[in-house]
Amino acid sequence: MGALPRAALALAALLGVSSAMLEVHVGVSSIFSVEGQQVVLPAWYTSRSQKKPYVTWLVDKEDADPFQILTYLDGVVKVEETELKPRLGFLYPVLTHNISVFINSTRESDSGQYMCTVNVVDDVTSTGKNVGVINLTVLVPPATPTCQLHGDPAVGANVTLSCTSEKGKPSPIYQWHRTAPTLQVFFPPAQDQVKGTLKLTNLSLDMAGVYVCMAENRAGSAECSVILEVHSTSTKAVIASAVLGSLCALATVVIVALRVVGYWRKKRDSQEEAANEIKEDAVAPKTPSWARHPASDTLSKTSTFSSLAREKPYGAAPPSDTASVLTAAGSYRGPHQPRHGGRTPNLSPPPPAAVNGTPQRRQDPQGSLPPAGLTRAGAVPVMVPAQSRAGSLV
Template sequence: MGALRRAALALAALLGVSSAVVEVHVATDSVVSVEGQPAVLPAWYTSHSSKTPYVIWMLERNTDRFQILAYIGGVVKVGETDLKPRVGFLYPVLIRNVSLLINATREQDSGQYTCSVNVEDDSTSTTSVGVINLNVLVPPAVPTCQLHGSAVVGANVTLSCSSKKGKPSPLYQWQREPPTPQVFFPPTQDLARGTLKLTNLSLEMSGVYVCRAENQAGSKNCSIVLEVHSTSTKAVIAGAVLGSLGALATIIFFAQKVVGYRRKKRDSQEEGANEIKEDALAPKTPSWARSPASDTMSKTSTLSSIAGTREKPYVARPPSDTASILTTTGSYRGPPPRGGGRPPNLSPPAVNGTPQRRQDPAAPLGSLPPSSLARAGAVPVMVPAQSRAGSLV
């Protein structure tokens, strides 16, 4: 106080103000405000003089001291500080009320405020100073609730609650909401740290837990839902995922087997069809059947050769003196065989009592049946008779 008084006297001397009997009064030495709300620092002065006073408000904060507001020569002057747009006199100075008004207070507005008043042309040389401390409180920010641990039957968990802002530091209170309300006390919960320990969990301990962060400026809440399970939810989820993956792998395996079996079966069928097509060769037509009918003797010799190989060995017969004619049905018509032959109408003798099949006497031995000749592509032709000497007749 002595230093402030000496500063006020020095200021008065610099301004050329004569000493005056004046006294500053304050309604309280401490004012508490909540951040965002206005704050009033009440002060007034008394003096025997009716002259205009000199009023100066100073702020000391964190060892720094600076002027925030002044009334000199009937003019209000605001200092260049962060308070400039929010500070002023609450009433006109001429009515001797010099109270300070701060709008929308902030936490950094907290500090020691000093008001010095001096009145000109008074008979004494005294200056009065009033001091008021301002404390701006900050309500807690909305806290954050968290669960630490696995909420299964028989396990232990910890609920935590913390607020990033608050002046003074808030205290935390946990409670469980209806229909089963419950209030917790130390050592189960830590009021300063905001933790709540729950041990040996049971299904009945499930519910909504609310944390309230509170200080002199206000309070804010957060909540968390605790669900106690009989088994670990993580294990159930992991088992379900593994089971799904196993089932999917099994389905893919059997699908590949079925597709492979069908593909193998189809390939086998295609190979069998290709083999049959490769083995089945078209019948070949004898070369003599495509050649022109210019060589009659060649055709006859070829037919005789084919007949000899397919039916039985060729039996030589004596040449006939009379010409034979090959009919269109493929049989030979000519004279009856010479001596020793059976009459044409006689049946062959029976062998061991079994009658034998009668052979057409007109068909020579070793010849092909007409149907075989027709299938072989034979063409009926006139064959000239040969003499015994082999010459054509």
């Protein structure tokens, strides 16, 4: 753009208007720039004076009054605006009559109406001829948009896809399309290019795929995508049934486990109660009847048993398995005694003779017959085990 003022100056010289009155010219009335790029505001002036001019650049924004941003006075360049100081300056030396300015790394806030004025000491001008105006618009490309799915993508249902970009100047236009293998571009009324929405009605399984939204304006474009997975209601029912079945199976296992534990606890408690009842019902062993008799009776029974144990069978008859019997009258009946005529012969020796008129007790050579007094004292017949030849009990 810097070549345009030079061409205009050259044309003016050829036409012989170099001696005309002071006047400011601009290359264009409006200019656009993309955020982050450099912009040049083209301007130049004509004058017949050779003295140094006084040049001023101002900006008028919608939200503020006009204010100076750049000046040239007595050969000194001064940037008045702090925000623009490292980014603003004259593109060429002012004495060349080219007063174009540049702005580096433009921002959206740089947008506005820029005015330049020129004054020369010994030159005259008509009103308004020494002022040039250029409108600058800094464009902002769309930010990466956000894609969202609204609704349940089931067969036969309706869903809405939305696309929104947080910034962009001018406001971006949105365009939806579905990618390969089924490429499809959507138009109104299915989609709203201003709001960025796309409505899909009566979904079917073949409508599934990747949907891409592109946000675009004069400064650039950006895009996002969303995956649409259409599912059938039967699939949802199968999933719900599987989950319900798993829960029921788990509940059954828990119930069975609780019942088994309760059964074993009940069985254990029953066994413990039965053992406690047996212990409580147990009766101490009774004392034998013979242990309750007086000591004298016990002694007489012991003596009688001892006498019988030492008694040998009458004669030399061999021992028998049949026990000897002590009768209630105190007589002794040996084993295997022969019977004569149904009566037992009296084999006892004759009573001893009296000595000095006093009857003598018969002495049993074996000392095994019990005395008659034991019978009168209440002795009872006792079965005595037979003895072997060695004298041991059989």
